[in-house]
Amino acid sequence: MNMQTLVDTKELTKRYPGVLALNSVDFDLKSGEVHVLFGENGAGKSTLISMLAGANNPSSGKITLEGNDVQFHNVADAQEKGIYTVFQEFSLIPTLTVAQNIFLGWEPRKGPFLDHGTMRCRSVEMLKELGFDIESSAIVARLSRAQQQMVEITKAFHGDLKVLILDEPTASLTDKEVDHLFDFVLSLKARGVGIIYISHRIQEFSRIADRVTVLRDGAKIGTVDMTDTDDGALIEMMTGRAIDEIYPKIAHNPGAEVLDVRDLKTVGISDATFSLKAGEVLGVAGLVGSGKSRLFRTVMGLTTRLGGTVELCGKDISQATTAEIIRSGMYYLSPDRKEEGLDLAKTSDDNLSVNLVMGDKLPSSSCFVDWKSVSAEIAKISKHVELQDSYRRKPVSQLSGGNQQKVLFGKCFGQNAEVYIFDEPTVGVDMGTRAALYLLIKELAEAGKAVIVISSDLPEVMNLAHRLLVLAHGHITAELSGNEMTEEQVLKFFFDETGAKQ
Incomplete structure (x- = not known):
């Protein structure tokens, strides 16, 4: 099968003050393939897809789409050109219905009025085609996170879809829902759509990937065919360490x-x-x-x-x-750090202090909290879980998933x-x-x-x-x-x- 190159980047670079987030990366995506981006947090994956999605502009380098140089002014511009991204953080409006969210920005009209009937009917068809069992009239806020993920994915299927970028798409899905998603991805491949797939779940790659590109510290380490590699080799490329380490x-x-x-x-x-x-x-x-x-x-x-x-x-x-x-x-670390484990609006220090104040690790001889001892213990715990000092006073919502998880682990050291x-x-x-x-x-x-x-x-x-x-x-x-x-x-x-x- 002759696979046309859909997207091609040459020496794509993104600089921020004091930070080189992406360093001269060459990347290409062909029609009818799933190309995985693999790397640790901070490797440059999100930076790369943000530029392909139109959410960010490169500092240097170029992007071509079907052989033509392109510059995306915004996300809507990229979507009009056939590139749609399902980001890890949802862009849904919780007070609207499923149908209204799916057609947000694509609303059909009857004269000057929105055609809600058409939206509902077409939403039912789209959800059924994807195999997602969701009522189009349901309010998004009342859906589970997995169902919200399905709605976000469904939004991608408007217009002439050439490239679909999926950022951690299976993080909130059950095994059955993952199977539905993968089946649909395979049907997209058969239609010639190119899929850029980001995931930490390396066990998924053998099921879905054609090629894998590994990034580390903003640079491209290499691109390999999935048939020619294995989990151990990919992990060593990503971390610089063998899997047994x-x-x-x-x-x-x-x-x-x-x-x-x-x-x-x-x-x-x-x-x-x-x-x-x-x-x-x-x-x-x-x-x-x-x-x-x-x-x-x-x-x-x-x-x-x-x-x-x-x-x-x-x-x-x-x-x-x-x-x-x-x-x-007994200590319990919840699988949902955002809903149950952490107060996202508070700093890392604030989150770590809760267990210390409420627990029995620090000696207490009065009804007053010894904040000096609490502060000293927080510093020890932060160092222990390798949480950088610069992150400690930031709201947890601004930290990467990995650093949020370090804070969550740190809380377990706040009590006996x-x-x-x-x-x-x-x-x-x-x-x-x-x-x-x-x-x-x-x-x-x-x-x-x-x-x-x-x-x-x-x-x-x-x-x-x-x-x-x-x-x-x-x-x-x-x-x-x-x-x-x-x-x-x-x-x-x-x-x-x-x-x-x-």
Whole structure:
């Protein structure tokens, strides 16, 4: 198949005062291909796509579209020329309906009035074609984040689409929704549309990518055909380190039992039984919707328990509130840092201070807060999680996903706990930041703390865990350890029909 070059950049460069964000990058996209941009946070991926999307202007270099030099004045200009971008941060208006958002800027009219009937009908057709089960009349604010992502993607399919740029498109989607998206991407490829795909989920590349371009520190490291490379080679290109340097070896010296869960039940979870010892890392794996997060939210008292018992260090906490469970010595890191984990309007220091003030780590002899001690401890924690001093007084909303996650991890060092539950601890962060966070998990476990890692990233849990629980449809289908923890063995228990307890 003769694939035409759709987009071509030559020596594309972007300078900010004191920062070279993109350094002389050559990049090309062909019709009917998925070209992945891969790199750590700050590598230049967002800078590159912002210029292709019309949201930013290059300092030097040029962009050609179908062989013609182009300059985009704004995002609408790029869209008119056939380039549409679905950014990681949504551009939806929450008070409008799905149909109104899909046709925002493309509204059909009847004379001087908006034709809402046509908008609704065409929105229904577009959503159905994509396989997205959403009501066109629904108010966007009432949709889940995954559904909002689907609406954002649907907005792209107006006019003569030549290039679709997807920035972390599957971050909020279930496995079934990811399958729908990939099926549609394949249909776009068949029509000759070129797709630029940005994701930290390296396991997706073998399913979707034709070529991968790796950026590091604003420069292009190289472009490879997906058929000629593997995960290890891509990670080494991205980080400059071999994959076995990413996952640390965590010593296994289990101590006394600290957590004992017996026959735990809640909506979607049946008779879950397991235990955890000090100095142990327990991995928890399963497909999206398997119940792996719900199980531990129930342990934390965040979801109503319908039966069973939970003991922490020999004390029954089954009836305890979440606040009481935290004070008893359990820490929970939420998978949704923006909604549950962090106060985005506050600074990193403010976020870190909450656990220190409310916790028991700092000595307290009066009803007054010793802010000098709090400030000193915040400085220690920031250094510990490798959060730069320049970021500490910025609103968390202005930090990258990786630095936000460092703040979230930092909060766990603001209190004394015996059990640390990390739910999707590296979601949306690059491999370099992951390596730093993995070392923090290693440190906790080797200091005698009990650690639970819940993750949809199978290599992550397999490389960090001493033991592994597998969940499917609300059941613990397997408990594996040692040589049993192979990818083939784990995947075998991902589905009910292969061994779930009924």
